[in-house]
Amino acid sequence: MKKLSLIVVLIFTIGVVGSSIDVSAEEGIVPEWIKSTAKFWAEDSIDDMTFVNAMEWLIQNRIIVTPELSLVGSSDSNNGSDRKVVVPEWIKNNARFWSDNQISNSDFLSGITYLYKEEIVKSPNVVVNELNPDWTLGPGDYEFSLTNDGLERKYLVHIPSSYDVTKSTPVVFNLHGGGGSGEGHRDKTNMNENSEKHGYIVVYPNGIPAKGFEIVNALNWNSGMNFKTLSQADDVSFFLKMINDLKNQFNIDEKRIYSTGFSNGGQMSYRLACELPDKIAAIAPVGAPVNVEASCDSSSPTPIMIIHGKKDPCALYEGGVCGGGCFYKSVGLKQSSKTEVMCMDVDAVTNNWKAHNGCSDEFKITYQNDDVECKTYNICTANSEVMLCTSNIAGHTWPSEVPPSKIGVLNDQIYSVLGDITYDISNEQIWKFFEKHSLE
Secondary structure, eight states: OOOOOOOOOOOEEEEEETTEEEEEETTSOOOHHHHHHHHHHHTTSSOHHHHHHHHHHHHHTTSSOOTTEEEOOOOOOOOOTTOOOOOOHHHHHHHHHHHTTSSOHHHHHHHHHHHHHTTSSOOTTEEEOOSOTTOOOOSEEEEEEEEETTEEEEEEEEEOTTOOTTSOEEEEEEEOOTTBOHHHHHHHHOHHHHHHHHTOEEEEEOOEEOTTOGGGTOEEOOOSSSOGGGOOOOHHHHHHHHHHHHHHHSOEEEEEEEEEEETHHHHHHHHHHHHOTTTOOEEEEESOOOBTTOOOOOOSOOOEEEEEETTOSSSOTTOEEESSHHHHHHTTOOOOGGGOEEEOOHHHHHHHHHHHTTOOSOOEEEEEETTEEEEEEOOOGGGOOEEEEEESSBOSOOTTOOOOGGGHHHHHHHHHHHOBOOOSSOHHHHHHHHTTOOOO
16 A cells, blocks of 8 residues: 555644543544544554654644653754664554544553653654653643542642743742632633743632531631631641642742732731741732731741732721621621631731841832832842732722623622722732742
């Protein structure tokens, strides 16, 4: 039979959920003629070298891409005319079963990846990932779960398209507020867009349902600063397990792990800085009230960017009663006095962190954009710094957040309580702060 000519017009994308690999064509269907080619080879209608050359051409031209393989520049060529190859029989069986729809796309791809590992299939532009054979996941969006303290915990992960398994990548934890969720917070903050721009991994974990609100799945963090009956989960150990999970799945930069979060999620970021200073390189709490009884036992300075609206009706800039009052108001319920706590004013919180980080009183205005001004105290211990960014108009909202307009009347009710959004600061400024800092 004449040598088959492969003209490939569809690009394969690889998405991975959990530990399985899914290969699909751009239109979601693998063309039948590709399976026919595999069948011809399995039936010995074409020889091994012809099949191998086709696989090399497909991968070298990024028609087939697997996250287990990373492209690198090379001028060497592996396609000598006298080259001999022998493909294992089980690969032929895979090709036969695949062409008859008896095994999945991912099963067939795993065989091709095996050929690369064994150097049967080669390419001048492909190298097998030898850093960690478990790093098989590429760019995309994932949902992971783990068990911590007897509870199933979930978290969402966005891996930017620029992710390179051969390079360690920074990680930003972005934590939802009380009553929220990782998915909702992802949509509201739109941090995936900034992740794509700057090439960092962003993680959106889920808290635990607040007691009394399980039916509506109102999730909450045990930050150590809110009313403790809302959650008694061991969230610090949850974060340690997430970090370990991420290390097993991706090439993360352990010296550049950051945490930001809104309201109760910002409180949790404070706690992480105090209890995991050897893991968290910097934090950026947004609209996060701090209990007057809160303390930070860590002696290690942690760079911090505090973002707070002066019109915040839930976490009052001047301090006072806090503890989720806005959540109750926004859903038309009366808050119990049992959930009320007293919180510090934002200037006092800033001064506490200045003292914690060993900063002088000298500051500079490092960012100013209409409604927003950022003061930076950077004469501090161990190259840490404290930045306070304030908005004169912002309420209990995320900087430049995307309002969930699809929920109409309820949306209007919520924002009538929460207040205005400022668009004069955004995720861009949070990332610029983070990227200046790493653990020594």
